[in-house]
Amino acid sequence: MPKPKSKKSEIVEQGETNSQLAFVSSNEENMLAGNSGHDENESANLAIILKELRDFRKDNDRIEEAEERIKEAETRIQTSEDAVAELIKLQMQLQAKVVDLESRSRRDNVRIYGVKEGSEDSAPSMNVFVERLLRENLSVPTTVELRVERAHRAVKRGFQLSGKAVNLDHDYAPDVLKKRKEYAEIKAVLKEKKIRFQTPFPAKLRVHYEGGPVLYGTAEEATSDMIKRGYAVAAVNTPNPTSLLEQIQHLSWRTVKKTGSRADRPKVPSYQEKLQVFKRQEKD
Numbered sequence: 001m002p003k004p005k006s007k008k009s010e011i012v013e014q015g016e017t018n019s020q021l022a023f024v025s026s027n028e029e030n031m032l033a034g035n036s037g038h039d040e041n042e043s044a045n046l047a048i049i050l051k052e053l054r055d056f057r058k059d060n061d062r063i064e065e066a067e068e069r070i071k072e073a074e075t076r077i078q079t080s081e082d083a084v085a086e087l088i089k090l091q092m093q094l095q096a097k098v099v100d101l102e103s104r105s106r107r108d109n110v111r112i113y114g115v116k117e118g119s120e121d122s123a124p125s126m127n128v129f130v131e132r133l134l135r136e137n138l139s140v141p142t143t144v145e146l147r148v149e150r151a152h153r154a155v156k157r158g159f160q161l162s163g164k165a166v167n168l169d170h171d172y173a174p175d176v177l178k179k180r181k182e183y184a185e186i187k188a189v190l191k192e193k194k195i196r197f198q199t200p201f202p203a204k205l206r207v208h209y210e211g212g213p214v215l216y217g218t219a220e221e222a223t224s225d226m227i228k229r230g231y232a233v234a235a236v237n238t239p240n241p242t243s244l245l246e247q248i249q250h251l252s253w254r255t256v257k258k259t260g261s262r263a264d265r266p267k268v269p270s271y272q273e274k275l276q277v278f279k280r281q282e283k284d
Contacts, residue, residue, distance in 0.1 A: 095175070102173040103202060114166040137161070172202075179203030182219035182236055186226065189233050 112130070123129035134140060160166070172180065180203045190197045196208040205216045209229075216222035219236040226233050 099173050099175050099202065103176060106173060112166060114161070114164055116162050116164055119161065133161075137166070176202045179219070183222065186219065186222050186233055189226070189231055193231070 120129040198206040205222050207214050223233050223236045
């Protein structure tokens with residue numbers, strides 16, 4: 001039979017048990033306190049991450065909105081530039097028609113330069129003076145009805161009246177006359193060099209060089225070529241609707257044709273999918 005425990009040994013065993021219980025209770029409190037601190041840190045970290053995600057989503061929404069607005073602005077600008085280009089083309093066509101109609105209406109007119117002011121005072125009327133002036137100085141027979149013929153040139157290019165040169169020319173439309181005046185310096189240089197030239201209608205210049213005739217459509221084109229040939233002429237730069245149209249066409253957006261269907265294009269991952277890489281993996 002086991003010996004009965006003494007009262008003293010019972011007291012010792014009870015003390016050991018109480019100390020063990022106190023140690024376990026202390027460990028549990030420490031573990032709970034540690035878990036509580038860990039949970040607080042996790043919550044704080046999660047709150048920071050959520051705040052960053054919200055900010056990121058707001059930024060992403062703003063960027064998408066800005067992209068949409070830029071796309072709409074580009075569409076409006078492109079439409080406006082296309083409309084301006086079409087209007088310039090239409091304006092050029094209408095201007096050419098107006099100049100042609102005005103030039104045709106002036107075919108029966110003639111301009112006389114160099115007549116001294118007051119020379120017509122002795123005539124009963126300006127009409128009588130002009131008719132007498134042309135008949136006497138151009139040797140026009142009385143049997144011929146006085147008029148300007150586009151098929152012939154005048155017998156004389158001009159004449160002297162009271163010691164002053166008188167020149168004759170067509171009654172050009174203001175637009176045509178302005179363009180023809182741009183050749184003034186070029187003509188002076190060609191006359192000085194004794195190079196033959198012609199000025200076809202409406203405002204062109206044909207120069208007969210030694211190597212053959214060259215036809216220029218504008219004074220700018222003529223001066224540019226003559227400078228290359230070594231002639232001392234000032235370059236002419238005249239703004240015209242064509243150059244403005246070219247500038248608009250160069251600055252305009254160009255639509256790029258997309259090949260393939262939407263299904264064939266590579267899918268761009270969203271920001272949620274990109275963030276999956278940083279997602280914490282739960283431990284088993």
